[in-house]
Amino acid sequence: MTGIDLRDISHAFGNTQVLDRVSLSVRPGELVCLLGPSGCGKTTLLRLAAGLEELQEGVISIGGRSVAHGGKGPGLPPERRGVGLMFQDFALFPHLNVRENIGFGTDTRDPARQAWIDAALLQMGLADTAGMYPHTLSGGQQQRVALLRALAPAPSVLLLDEPFSGLDVGRRAQVRADTLRLVKNSGVATLMVTHDPEEAMFMADRIHIMNAGRIVQGGSPTELYFEPADAFVTEFFGPVNRFHGAVSGGAVETPLGRFTVSGFADDTPVDVLIRVEGLRVAGYADAPEGEPDDNAGRQPASVTLEVETARPLGRSSYVVFKLAGGGRAIGRIPGMFLPATGERLEIAVNPRQAHVFSHHT
Amino acid sequence: MTVGTLTEWRTAVRFGLPNVWTLGALVAALFVALPIVAVVLLALGGDDGMWRHLTSTVLGLYIERTLVLMSGVGIGTFVIGTTTAWLVTMYRFPGRRIFEWALLLPLAVPSYILAFVVTDQLEYAGNVQTWLRAVFGWSRPQDYWFFEIRSMGGAITVMTLVLYPYVYLLARAAFLEQSVCVLEISRTLGNTAVKSFFRVALPLARPAIVVGVMLVLMETINDFGTVEFFAVQTFTAGIYDVWLNMSSISGAAQLSSVLLLIVLALIVTERWARQGRRFHHTSSKYSELPSYRLNRGWGWAATVFCALPVLLGFVLPAAVLAAYSARYFRATLSVDYAGFVINSLTLSAAAAAMALVLGVFLAYAVRLSKGRVVRIAARFASIGYAVPGAILAVGVLWPMGIADRIAVGAAEAFGFGIGAIFIGTIAPVIYGYLVRFLALSLGTAEASLGKVTPNMDGAARTLGMSPLRTLARLHFPLMRGSLATAAILVFVDCMKELPLTMILRPFNFDTLATFVYQYASDERLEASALGALTIVAAGVVPVLLLSVTIAKSRPGSSTGIGTTNPVAPT
Numbered sequence: 028m029t030g031i032d033l034r035d036i037s038h039a040f041g042n043t044q045v046l047d048r049v050s051l052s053v054r055p056g057e058l059v060c061l062l063g064p065s066g067c068g069k070t071t072l073l074r075l076a077a078g079l080e081e082l083q084e085g086v087i088s089i090g091g092r093s094v095a096h097g098g099k100g101p102g103l104p105p106e107r108r109g110v111g112l113m114f115q116d117f118a119l120f121p122h123l124n125v126r127e128n129i130g131f132g133t134d135t136r137d138p139a140r141q142a143w144i145d146a147a148l149l150q151m152g153l154a155d156t157a158g159m160y161p162h163t164l165s166g167g168q169q170q171r172v173a174l175l176r177a178l179a180p181a182p183s184v185l186l187l188d189e190p191f192s193g194l195d196v197g198r199r200a201q202v203r204a205d206t207l208r209l210v211k212n213s214g215v216a217t218l219m220v221t222h223d224p225e226e227a228m229f230m231a232d233r234i235h236i237m238n239a240g241r242i243v244q245g246g247s248p249t250e251l252y253f254e255p256a257d258a259f260v261t262e263f264f265g266p267v268n269r270f271h272g273a274v275s276g277g278a279v280e281t282p283l284g285r286f287t288v289s290g291f292a293d294d295t296p297v298d299v300l301i302r303v304e305g306l307r308v309a310g311y312a313d314a315p316e317g318e319p320d321d322n323a324g325r326q327p328a329s330v331t332l333e334v335e336t337a338r339p340l341g342r343s344s345y346v347v348f349k350l351a352g353g354g355r356a357i358g359r360i361p362g363m364f365l366p367a368t369g370e371r372l373e374i375a376v377n378p379r380q381a382h383v384f385s386h387h388t
Numbered sequence: 389m390t391v392g393t394l395t396e397w398r399t400a401v402r403f404g405l406p407n408v409w410t411l412g413a414l415v416a417a418l419f420v421a422l423p424i425v426a427v428v429l430l431a432l433g434g435d436d437g438m439w440r441h442l443t444s445t446v447l448g449l450y451i452e453r454t455l456v457l458m459s460g461v462g463i464g465t466f467v468i469g470t471t472t473a474w475l476v477t478m479y480r481f482p483g484r485r486i487f488e489w490a491l492l493l494p495l496a497v498p499s500y501i502l503a504f505v506v507t508d509q510l511e512y513a514g515n516v517q518t519w520l521r522a523v524f525g526w527s528r529p530q531d532y533w534f535f536e537i538r539s540m541g542g543a544i545t546v547m548t549l550v551l552y553p554y555v556y557l558l559a560r561a562a563f564l565e566q567s568v569c570v571l572e573i574s575r576t577l578g579n580t581a582v583k584s585f586f587r588v589a590l591p592l593a594r595p596a597i598v599v600g601v602m603l604v605l606m607e608t609i610n611d612f613g614t615v616e617f618f619a620v621q622t623f624t625a626g627i628y629d630v631w632l633n634m635s636s637i638s639g640a641a642q643l644s645s646v647l648l649l650i651v652l653a654l655i656v657t658e659r660w661a662r663q664g665r666r667f668h669h670t671s672s673k674y675s676e677l678p679s680y681r682l683n684r685g686w687g688w689a690a691t692v693f694c695a696l697p698v699l700l701g702f703v704l705p706a707a708v709l710a711a712y713s714a715r716y717f718r719a720t721l722s723v724d725y726a727g728f729v730i731n732s733l734t735l736s737a738a739a740a741a742m743a744l745v746l747g748v749f750l751a752y753a754v755r756l757s758k759g760r761v762v763r764i765a766a767r768f769a770s771i772g773y774a775v776p777g778a779i780l781a782v783g784v785l786w787p788m789g790i791a792d793r794i795a796v797g798a799a800e801a802f803g804f805g806i807g808a809i810f811i812g813t814i815a816p817v818i819y820g821y822l823v824r825f826l827a828l829s830l831g832t833a834e835a836s837l838g839k840v841t842p843n844m845d846g847a848a849r850t851l852g853m854s855p856l857r858t859l860a861r862l863h864f865p866l867m868r869g870s871l872a873t874a875a876i877l878v879f880v881d882c883m884k885e886l887p888l889t890m891i892l893r894p895f896n897f898d899t900l901a902t903f904v905y906q907y908a909s910d911e912r913l914e915a916s917a918l919g920a921l922t923i924v925a926a927g928v929v930p931v932l933l934l935s936v937t938i939a940k941s942r943p944g945s946s947t948g949i950g951t952t953n954p955v956a957p958t
Contacts, residue, residue, distance in 0.1 A: 079846045105849035112850040118843035122865045131861075132851025180852060 030055045030216020031184045036085035047240040053216040060227040061220045063237035069220040073186045077112045078105035111177030115189040117169050119161035126157040132180040167198045187219040224264045261382050267300040268356045282350040284330050288383045296386040305380025306358030309373040329375045337365045409753035417765035420823050423783025430641035438639030454622040464548030465604045469555025477563040481687035487694040489935035494701025495553040496927030498884045500613025501920045503546045504908040505705040510537045538618045549701035555600035562596035598661035602654050610776040612887035623647040627778045644779040655774045712917030719915040732899040736882035739821035743878045747829030751837050770827035777887035784820045820888040829874040836870030883926045
C-alpha cells in the first residue's frame with residue numbers, strides 16, 4: 028500500500044500552467060524529494076496534496092484511498108486527510124507556546140500522543156523551551172517545533188516545503204541530520220520540496236527533478252548525478268564546462284579531449300557538459316577515489332592546458348585553465364592545489380563526469 | 389474594467405451568483421458610496437438659481453479661504469510634526485521619553501474645544517488681556533494693540549496645534565523604520581547630522597509625511613466648529629450656511645461637489661504616497677537607532693520646542709476645562725449633562741458595533757476572494773474617512789428619505805399607516821458615522837487579520853481543524869486585541885464628531901459634542917466645561933493605545949501605518 032500517490036496532476040493559475048501531468052508516489056518510510064528551481068510548481072503540488080488548493084486535474088490518493096479527483100469538487104478537506112505539512116516560514120501560531128503549538132493537532136486526552144510529544148521535545152532538545160513563545164526561539168528551534176507539530180498527530184504522509192531554507196548555512200547540516208533521523212524513525216511517507224540539490228541528495232531516497240511544471244527525471248541521487256537526462260538536470264547539480272561540437276566517427280572533439288558518444292549520427296550538433304569536479308590533474312596524488320570506474324566502456328581523454336589562475340576554496344581548489352581557442356575551462360581540484368600561473372598541466376577528464384546531449388538552439 | 393475583474397465576473401456567472409463575500413462587499417461599498425453619489429446627483433439635479441448666486445457672490449471667497457486655511461495648517465503641522473519626530477527619534481534631551489508619547493496628546497482635543505478655550509483666555513475679558521492691563525495700567529481697548537484670535541490666523545494656529553500629531557506619528561514611524569545604516573553611510577560620506585537629515589532621512593520619510601499631511605488636510609476641511617466660531621468662511625461653513633440658513637439643499641450639494649474635488653485630490657495624493665512607501669526598504673539590517681546626546685543649550689532648546697505644542701494643544705485646554713468644571717460644577721448640573729452623556733454613548737456604541745461587524749466582514753471578504761472586485765469594493769467602502777462630515781450629512785438624508793418612502797409604502801400596502809421611521813431619528817447620524825469611520829475598523833481588522841498568515845490557516849487545517857474551529861482557535865485569539873482597539877477608535881471618534889451630528893441629529897437631541905459646541909459658542913464655556921472635559925478624556929484613550937503601539941513598534945517589525953490609517957480622525 029502506498030503512502031501517497033499523485034497521478035497526472037495538472038494545475039493552472041489563470042493562464043499560467045504551473046503543473047503539467049505530474050505523477051509520483053511515496054511509500055511509507057520513504058523520503059522523496061521534489062527538486063527544482065523556484066517557481067517551478069513544487070509548492071503548489073504540496074498544497075494540492077494537503078488539500079489547501081482545489082485539484083483541477085488528476086487524482087490524489089492517500090493510503091490507497093482517493094482523496095481528490097480533478098474536476099470533481101474540492102475533495103476531502105485538509106483536516107480529514109491525515110497529512111502533516113511543514114511550511115517554509117514554519118507558520119507557528121504566535122499566541123501559543125511551544126508545547127501548545129506542537130499539541131495543536133492532537134487530542135489532549137490521548138495519553139499516547141501526549142507522551143510522544145514529551146519524548147520528542149526531549150529528543151529534539153526542546154524540553155527547556157516548552158513554555159516559550161515562538162518569537163523568542165532561534166530559527167533552528169522554530170524549525171524543529173514546526174516539524175514536531177506536523178508529526179504530532181501521527182500523519183501517514185508528511186509534506187515538507189523547503190524545510191531548511193529559513194536557516195542560516197552554519198545551522199543547516201545539523202538540523203538536516205536531526206530531521207532525517209526523526210522522519211525516518213517515524214516511518215511516515217515524506218515528500219519534501221527543495222531547490223537545493225545538495226540538500227535533496229542528502230535527504231532523499233529518490234529525487235524527482237522538476238522544471239517548468241514537469242518532472243524531467245526521477246531516480247536515486249547517484250543516478251541523477253551520474254546519468255542526468257538532459258543539460259538542465261546536469262547543470263542543476265553543479266557548475267559545468269559547456270562545449271559545443273559535432274559528432275564525427277562516434278566521438279566528439281572538445282578542448283578538454285575527445286569523448287566517445289553513442290546514439291548520435293555523424294554531424295549531429297551536440298553539447299558536451301563536463302562537471303568542474305570531473306577535471307583531474309595527472310599525477311596529482313590527491314585525486315578523488317572511490318568513484319565508479321572510469322573505463323566502463325568509455326575512453327579517458329587527456330590534454331595539456333596552461334593555468335591562468337588558481338584560488339583556494341578550502342576543501343578544494345578553483346583552477347582556471349586557458350584554452351587554445353581563447354576560452355577558459357574551470358576545474359575544481361580536491362585539496363589545496365595551487366599551481367603557478369602559466370604552469371602547464373596534463374588534464375584528464377573523468378568520462379562519467381562528461382555528458383553529451385543533442386544541441387538545442 | 390481590467391482583465392482580472394472580467395475573469396472574476398465570468399467565473400461568477402459560470403458558477404451562478406457571486407458568493408456571499410463578493411455580494412456582501414459590493415453591498416457594503418454601495419451602502420457607503422450612496423451618500424457621496426447622492427451629493428453629486430443632488431448637485432446636478434436641482435437648479436434653484438442658487439448656484440449662479442453662489443458663484444457670483446461667495447464661491448470665490450470659500451475657495452480662497454479654504455485654500456489659505458489648508459496651506460497654513462499643512463505647513464504648520466509639517467514643520468512641528470516632522471521636527472518633533474526627528475528630535476525624539478534621533479536625540480537625547482531632557483524629557484525625551486515623555487515627549488515620545490506626550491506629543492500625541494493634542495490629538496485628544498477636538499479643534500473646536502481648543503478654539504473655545506483659547507478664545508476664552510485671549511479675548512478682551514480673558515485672563516491674558518486682564519493680566520496685561522493690570523500690569524501695564526491700561527484701561528481701555530484703545531490703549532494697546534492685541535491680536536484678534538477669532539481670525540484666519542487663529543484658526544490656523546488652533547488646528548495646527550491639534551492636528552500636528554498625525555504628521556508626528558507617521559514621520560516618527562518612518563524615521564524608526566529607516567535603517568540606521570543609511571544614516572551612518574551618510575555621515576561617513578561627509579555629511580553632518582543635520583545635513584544627513586535633509587539629504588537622507590527626510591527624503592526617505594517623505595511618503596509617510598505626505599500621508600500625514602494629507603490626513604491633516606482632510607481633517608482641516610472636515611472641521612466645522614472652529615471655522616464657524618472664528619467666522620472663517622470656508623466651504624464647510626458655507627455648506628452649513630447655504631443649507632440651513634438659505635434652505636437650499638441643492639446649493640449645499642453643489643458646494644459639496646466642488647469640495648469633493650479637493651477631497652479627491654487629497655485621496656489620490658495620499659494613495660500615491662502610500663504606494664511609494666513600499667520601495668523604501670532596501671536594507672533589511674536594522675540595529676538600535678543611535679541617539680545623539682545634545683549639549684545643554686541645544687538640549688533645553690529641544691525640550692522647549694517639544695513642550696510648546698503639548699502645553700498649548702493639550703495641557704492648557706485640559707487644565708482650563710478642569711478648573712472650570714470644578715469651579716462651575718453647579719452650572720453643569722443645571723444642564724442635562726447625564727442625558728447628553730447617555731446620548732453620546734448610545735450613538736457611539738451603536739456605530740462602533742456596526743462598524744466593527746462590517747469592517748470584519750469586509751476584511752474577511754478581501755482575504756477570502758482572490759479577485760479584484762472585492763478588493764476595489766473594500767477600498768471604496770473606506771473612502772468615507774476623507775469626506776467631510778458636512779458633505780456626508782447632505783448625502784445621508786437622501787437615501788434615508790428613499791428608505792422612508794419605501795417603508796411607508798410597504799406599510800400602506802399592508803393596510804396601516806406609519807410616519808417616517810428613519811429621518812428624524814438617530815438612524816441618519818449612525819449611518820453617517822458608519823460611512824465616515826468604517827475605514828478605521830476595516831483597517832484595523834485587515835491589519836490584524838494580516839498577522840494570521842495564510843500558511844497558519846493551512847497549518848491549522850492540516851492539523852485537523854475545520855474552518856470554523858480554525859476561526860475559533862486561531863483567528864479569534866489572535867485578533868481579539870485589535871478588534872477591541874478598532875471598536876474603541878470608532879467609538880471615541882463618534883464621541884468627538886461634530887458637523888455630522890450637528891446637522892443630522894433629531895430635533896432637541898443633543899450629544900456631548902453638540903451641547904458643548906452650542907453652549908461654548910454662546911460664550912457659556914463654564915457650563916459646558918465638564919462636557920468638553922469628558923470628550924477630551926475619551927479622546928485620550930485612543931492616544932494611549934497608539935502610544936503603546938508606538939512603543940512596541942521597533943525597526944524591523946511593521947506596525948501601524950500599513951494600508952490604512954490607524955489614527956483617529958478628529
